[in-house]
Amino acid sequence: MGAEDDVKAGRPLRLWGGRVLPEWLDYNGHMTEHRYLQVFGEASDAFYGLAGVDFANAAEGAYFTLETHLRHVAECKVGTVLRADTQVLAYDEKRLHLLHRLFDADATLLATGEHLSIHVRRGKSAPASEAMLAVIARVFEVQKSLPMPERVGTVLTRPLAYHRA
Template sequence: MPALITYQTPVLADWVDYNGHLRDAFYLLIFSYATDAFMDRIGLDSDNRSASGNSLFTLECHLNYLHEVKLGTPVWVQTQVIGHDRKRLHLYHSLHREGFAEVLAASEQMLLHVDLAGPKSAPFADAVVQRLLGIVSQQQDLPAAEFVGRVIGLPK
């Protein structure tokens, strides 16, 4: 499977800082939009969320800023499923631009499927699991995600 592109956008003027670079918070915004698009792809779109009362909540997010991104640059997010179980989804997003082979930024995320009436964790519906399994199957030959499992800390 070629890379699963979940979101594309130019870097907007409201998103850049005094240096003309994408502000740190807007990297996360772009990855958040990619997660929304991924939710649509697996059947957790707005209609499904309204009908089922279920959604995904982000439990943890690691964000790696690797290269600067400037105003107006067209970028896209590639999304890879690292793993999932009955209630959780482990995603890896990477940010890219044309003509630059290296990853611009990477975000590893752990998401929880939630019954909003609780709110409390809830198992994925069978249809969602089937879509996830299909994506995982298509991604089995992708190279390992480069920026997964990293830890922040100063040497002791």
């Protein structure tokens, strides 16, 4: 089962998979927080590669992350088998809004990574190529009927005892 099968079925793309390595652990024996960003960055890179953003096409430009929101849902321990599912939530000629959801082998949701990126060429924002946009549009069209995942677009929402008004 590959990306093309996922597109045809209108489901999130499974472009990245791996395993929690011992060097990824923090002092509590769990996957440390920057490794979640690494995993989601690799999932984004896999999606960009699908859209034709790679070293071979560098003159066409690339995507630069403007904003990221990570949500940690469950613990990941050494050896945990991981997979990241990717959805295109929105896009325009310059911007791309991706959501990655990280699951274990039992399909337990472990974390989410929401990313807003902008297309750049020669150091400035620029429209993505027609070929890149065609791939993004195709994925978006087949995924737009999927339910909007919970908490998309939210920020920290739990009030603390001491907070600014």
